[in-house]
Amino acid sequence: MIPNQIKRFIALFSELPGVGPRQASRFTFWFVRQGPSVTSEYSHALRQLADKVGVCKDCFFVFDSSKSEERLCEICSDPKRNRRLLAVLEKETDLITFEKTKSFNGLYYVLGDTINPLDQNWQKSLKVPELLERLSKSEQKIEEIILALPQTARGELTTEELSRALAPSGAKITRLGRGLPRGAEIEFTDEETLRAAIQRRE
Amino acid sequence: MIPNQIKRFIALFSELPGVGPRQASRFTFWFVRQGPSVTSEYSHALRQLADKVGVCKDCFFVFDSSKSEERLCEICSDPKRNRRLLAVLEKETDLITFEKTKSFNGLYYVLGDTINPLDQNWQKSLKVPELLERLSKSEQKIEEIILALPQTARGELTTEELSRALAPSGAKITRLGRGLPRGAEIEFTDEETLRAAIQRRE
Numbered sequence: 001m002i003p004n005q006i007k008r009f010i011a012l013f014s015e016l017p018g019v020g021p022r023q024a025s026r027f028t029f030w031f032v033r034q035g036p037s038v039t040s041e042y043s044h045a046l047r048q049l050a051d052k053v054g055v056c057k058d059c060f061f062v063f064d065s066s067k068s069e070e071r072l073c074e075i076c077s078d079p080k081r082n083r084r085l086l087a088v089l090e091k092e093t094d095l096i097t098f099e100k101t102k103s104f105n106g107l108y109y110v111l112g113d114t115i116n117p118l119d120q121n122w123q124k125s126l127k128v129p130e131l132l133e134r135l136s137k138s139e140q141k142i143e144e145i146i147l148a149l150p151q152t153a154r155g156e157l158t159t160e161e162l163s164r165a166l167a168p169s170g171a172k173i174t175r176l177g178r179g180l181p182r183g184a185e186i187e188f189t190d191e192e193t194l195r196a197a198i199q200r201r202e
Numbered sequence: 203m204i205p206n207q208i209k210r211f212i213a214l215f216s217e218l219p220g221v222g223p224r225q226a227s228r229f230t231f232w233f234v235r236q237g238p239s240v241t242s243e244y245s246h247a248l249r250q251l252a253d254k255v256g257v258c259k260d261c262f263f264v265f266d267s268s269k270s271e272e273r274l275c276e277i278c279s280d281p282k283r284n285r286r287l288l289a290v291l292e293k294e295t296d297l298i299t300f301e302k303t304k305s306f307n308g309l310y311y312v313l314g315d316t317i318n319p320l321d322q323n324w325q326k327s328l329k330v331p332e333l334l335e336r337l338s339k340s341e342q343k344i345e346e347i348i349l350a351l352p353q354t355a356r357g358e359l360t361t362e363e364l365s366r367a368l369a370p371s372g373a374k375i376t377r378l379g380r381g382l383p384r385g386a387e388i389e390f391t392d393e394e395t396l397r398a399a400i401q402r403r404e
Contacts, residue, residue, distance in 0.1 A: 009247050
């Protein structure tokens with residue numbers, strides 16, 4: 001009763017992050033209702049993404065590959081950035097948020113994920129060998145590495161393991177400050193955060 | 203800093219049902235990380251959907267347009283279905299759930315939505331003129347119309363308004379049995395409950 005194209009489409013779109021079969025079905029019938037011209041627009045956008053968006057060979061952020069022949073993103077190819085300072089991030093959207101603060105002028109490294117404790121091969125999954133190679137080959141020595149990872153169990157594990165893995169590089173390893181977020185009420189702050197805020201009172 | 207293709211992609215995918223800019227960003231960078239071959243696969247699936255999935259001219263459900271020249275879905279072209287009985291549904295996934303009960307042998311009509319109270323033009327949006335035309339042109343007179351709409355405020359409003367709009371057709375207008383709990387969506391109802399509701403229609 002359900003055409004095969006629809007079944008395949010639902011199976012494929014169920015693999016998107018955070019999407020299950022039910023939402024994938026909603027997408028599918030939404031596309032059918034929008035008609036061929038809207039559906040083609042999405043198809044085209046995906047093709048553009050495949051053809052014109054590159055991944056920076058140094059930091060793994062994205063760049064417009066039709067404009068650059070160096071395989072470098074705008075940040076890595078910007079001569080005004082401080083090449084002695086490196087922030088290691090979980091994902092691309094973290095980089096965008098970082099840039100919005102206008103408080104950081106160094107370079108980045110996008111891991112793509114945090115450590116999955118079941119993954120024996122996490123160093124490879126998180127591109128740690130590539131990071132070590134970048135540190136050793138950098139023209140200007142990287143003096144400080146900020147491990148700017150989420151304050152979750154997996155983020156903490158990743159910070160610990162990376163601190164160990166990056167120690168031989170000789171760079172100073174730091175992490176983001178911990179304390180009360182803007183707008184926080186003492187009453188509703190979790191103990192872990194409050195403990196950190198008391199210890200780091202300034 | 204963010205390539206234009208990425209910005210356009212995020213804007214486009216934010217329009218999918220239930221997706222906001224944040225999830226659309228996650229999709230985008232997920233695609234970039236998967237690489238061009240995966241991204242092309244999705245692009246191809248969308249093109250297949252645009253090219254090979256048709257919308258039935260009678261009920262607005264989907265069908266494989268490469269197999270049918272009549273522009274009719276499998277249900278509407280099935281001679282074994284009872285053409286005197288019609289179920290009016292909100293959406294395609296409701297039809298799939300209906301079929302799974304094996305308790306209904308009539309035909310369908312997919313509205314595509316329920317009435318949005320702000321929409322002055324709801325009759326057109328819900329394809330009511332097409333439904334009235336179908337009722338008047340049907341070779342076998344439709345004797346009963348089941349308004350199988352969700353038990354939500356918008357669903358109830360749609361049931362009331364459609365009862366009025368369809369009264370001149372002379373068909374008996376029924377609705378699903380009260381076995382459905384208040385607030386239930388057809389799509390999420392278990393088959394047993396839906397089967398009881400079909401049998402107890404009033």
